[in-house]
Amino acid sequence: MIKVLKPGLATSVQDLGREGYYHLGIPPSGALDQYALTAANLLVGNAPGAAALECTLLGPELQFGEDALVAFSGAYMGALLDDVQVPPDTALQVRAGQVLRLSYPKVGARLYLAVAGGIDVPVVLGSRSTYALGGLGGFNGRRLVAGDELPVGTPSGKGKVGASLPMALRQSLGGEVELRVVPGLYYERLQPSAAASFFAEPWTVGSEADRIGYRFKGGSALSFQPREQPFGAGSDPSNIVDSCYPIGSIQVPAGLEPIILHRDAVSGGGYAMIGTVISADLDLVGQMQPNQKARFREVSLDDALAARQQYKKKLKRMAELFGA
Amino acid sequence: MNRPIRYSFGADEHLFAEVSESMSLEAFFVGMAITRALEKLELEGVLDICLANASFQVRFDPELIDPQTLLDVVKTVEVKAVAERSLHTRIIEIPVLYNDPWTHETLMRFRDRHQDPSATDLEYAARINGLADVEAFIAAHSGAPWFVSMVGFVAGLPFMFQMVERERQLQVPKYLRPRTDTPKLTLGHGGCFGCIYSVRGAGGYQMFGVTPAPIYDPQQTLEYLKAHMVFFRPGDIVQFKPIDRAAYDQAVAEVEAGTFDLRIRAVEFSLDAFLADPVNYPKTLQEVLA
Numbered sequence: 362m363i364k365v366l367k368p369g370l371a372t373s374v375q376d377l378g379r380e381g382y383y384h385l386g387i388p389p390s391g392a393l394d395q396y397a398l399t400a401a402n403l404l405v406g407n408a409p410g411a412a413a414l415e416c417t418l419l420g421p422e423l424q425f426g427e428d429a430l431v432a433f434s435g436a437y438m439g440a441l442l443d444d445v446q447v448p449p450d451t452a453l454q455v456r457a458g459q460v461l462r463l464s465y466p467k468v469g470a471r472l473y474l475a476v477a478g479g480i481d482v483p484v485v486l487g488s489r490s491t492y493a494l495g496g497l498g499g500f501n502g503r504r505l506v507a508g509d510e511l512p513v514g515t516p517s518g519k520g521k522v523g524a525s526l527p528m529a530l531r532q533s534l535g536g537e538v539e540l541r542v543v544p545g546l547y548y549e550r551l552q553p554s555a556a557a558s559f560f561a562e563p564w565t566v567g568s569e570a571d572r573i574g575y576r577f578k579g580g581s582a583l584s585f586q587p588r589e590q591p592f593g594a595g596s597d598p599s600n601i602v603d604s605c606y607p608i609g610s611i612q613v614p615a616g617l618e619p620i621i622l623h624r625d626a627v628s629g630g631g632y633a634m635i636g637t638v639i640s641a642d643l644d645l646v647g648q649m650q651p652n653q654k655a656r657f658r659e660v661s662l663d664d665a666l667a668a669r670q671q672y673k674k675k676l677k678r679m680a681e682l683f684g685a
Numbered sequence: 686m687n688r689p690i691r692y693s694f695g696a697d698e699h700l701f702a703e704v705s706e707s708m709s710l711e712a713f714f715v716g717m718a719i720t721r722a723l724e725k726l727e728l729e730g731v732l733d734i735c736l737a738n739a740s741f742q743v744r745f746d747p748e749l750i751d752p753q754t755l756l757d758v759v760k761t762v763e764v765k766a767v768a769e770r771s772l773h774t775r776i777i778e779i780p781v782l783y784n785d786p787w788t789h790e791t792l793m794r795f796r797d798r799h800q801d802p803s804a805t806d807l808e809y810a811a812r813i814n815g816l817a818d819v820e821a822f823i824a825a826h827s828g829a830p831w832f833v834s835m836v837g838f839v840a841g842l843p844f845m846f847q848m849v850e851r852e853r854q855l856q857v858p859k860y861l862r863p864r865t866d867t868p869k870l871t872l873g874h875g876g877c878f879g880c881i882y883s884v885r886g887a888g889g890y891q892m893f894g895v896t897p898a899p900i901y902d903p904q905q906t907l908e909y910l911k912a913h914m915v916f917f918r919p920g921d922i923v924q925f926k927p928i929d930r931a932a933y934d935q936a937v938a939e940v941e942a943g944t945f946d947l948r949i950r951a952v953e954f955s956l957d958a959f960l961a962d963p964v965n966y967p968k969t970l971q972e973v974l975a
Contacts, residue, residue: 384735386837495840545693593708593877605742607695628837637696665697
């Protein structure tokens with residue numbers, strides 16, 4: 362059992378997410394940075410997709426009820442185990458009664474804390490991930506609060522104290538991020554000048570950035586081609602008849618601030634999407650802090666598939682390294 | 686509806702298909718027929734098939750199914766499926782307390798985000814739809830049944846399209862800026878679509894009333910939610926029934942006691958019969974509930 366002394370800003374139980382319910386408005390959820398979740402799990406001998414804690418912008422303070430093997434990966438947060446600094450991307454032995462304090466990230470936004478055996482909350486619709494908007498999954502369908510006691514599963518025994526992730530397999534976070542985008546969906550509705558400025562100008566993550574979506578500001582307003590709006594679409598040129606939203610899709614309500622939908626996405630709505638961030642770059646989005654800069658780069662579907670293969674190869678190397 | 690379906694990839698995990706730019710029952714029917722036929726194929730690598738009002742989307746794993754292969758399959762299905770003109774479905778009576786105190790309190794709190802701060806959402810909707818008053822608006826809203834044309838936005842939220850000719854479609858804009866709060870089970874309306882907010886949260890639709898009937902519940906307490914925590918499916922037909930405060934309170938007490946149930950009947954819908962007589966055909970559907 363792990364007792365939550367302080368919950369941090371937005372800590373929730375996440376695994377790799379659930380598929381198959383998006384058509385009912387239930388999004389995939391799961392770790393926004395799936396790579397970091399996988400790394401933390403493998404370090405403690407878990408299956409790559411075991412449930413762990415996603416800790417956002419301000420980490421929690423946790424007391425361990427029993428001895429445990431833990432590891433954290435992702436955002437670089439200061440971490441103290443009973444006031445002794447402990448390293449990231451390393452399997453650490455924690456003794457019963459010890460307290461782990463995570464602070465705020467220097468770079469990155471989300472840290473994943475895995476415990477050997479995984480966080481043992483019930484599986485709901487095929488996953489332990491929290492979908493807070495729907496009060497579903499995770500720990501009582503919500504973010505953690507002080508006083509919560511998290512059950513831990515049975516460790517595999519494969520994890521080794523001191524195991525660490527080779528530097529070559531660690532992520533580089535921070536700085537200006539390049540996000541690759543396949544234009545499409547309602548991209549043709551943009552004025553050519555707006556399409557050009559979207560890819561040319563730098564954008565900054567706004568304060569409204571969470572598991573549902575990331576809002577960007579700082580670029581020029583994007584104008585849509587004028588048209589007589591189709592029946593049922595609504596009057597603004599950025600409106601469409603409410604449709605499905607792909608995970609990673611970029612919408613621009615009223616042409617003002619682009620929003621990238623992430624794994625807790627609203628599943629549909631009435632704003633034209635102008636393209637989709639490729640799956641290999643979604644982890645990067647989830648690690649962006651407010652005020653961090655990004656540029657969007659136009660790529661083809663083939664580029665997206667090639668990048669995905671690269672990404673999967675890296676995951677496979679990591680899994681092989683830990684014998685998972 | 687006089688142009689082909691437009692396909693576009695949402696990067697490497699989604700195939701998006703726009704059946705029609707504008708909303709119509711025919712466009713919805715085409716999307717529904719294609720997505721139902723696709724579901725039956727049980728293609729490996731297809732993670733989710735999402736139907737929207739006049740469009741649909743397939744979420745897939747490109748390691749298991751090549752995007753171009755998927756597109757070819759969908760196009761093949763499209764050719765066969767567009768001929769589907771009838772639907773075996775169910776009609777559900779949803780009780781509604783229109784003009785209720787909770788949405789009223791909420792709409793007053795967000796008046797500065799509304800087109801007409803001096804009127805309520807119902808008064809505004811009645812006026813811009815050319816109806817005499819709120820009573821006339823409620824009569825129109827509950828006078829003809831609605832098709833659930835999409836489930837989503839958030840878990841289990843139904844978008845609905847009323848079964849009337851285009852001239853009689855109720856239309857209202859969304860709030861100028863979205864509200865940060867909407868009571869659970871609020872009846873909303875934006876553009877030509879009605880909805881029921883399945884959970885409390887942000888929203889931009891005009892608010893007309895509340896239903897006591899839960900439509901999403903991860904605990905699955907009520908009988909009609911036992912099969913799935915999400916009640917509505919695209920293709921469901923909904924008939925709203927105005928109720929008074931006493932009936933609402935009674936229903937809420939039944940929900941709390943776990944005894945509340947909905948009136949649900951099987952029904953066959955014919956698109957051609959509707960298009961031939963859009964005034965009288967929906968009445969035959971309402972009679973099934975009687």
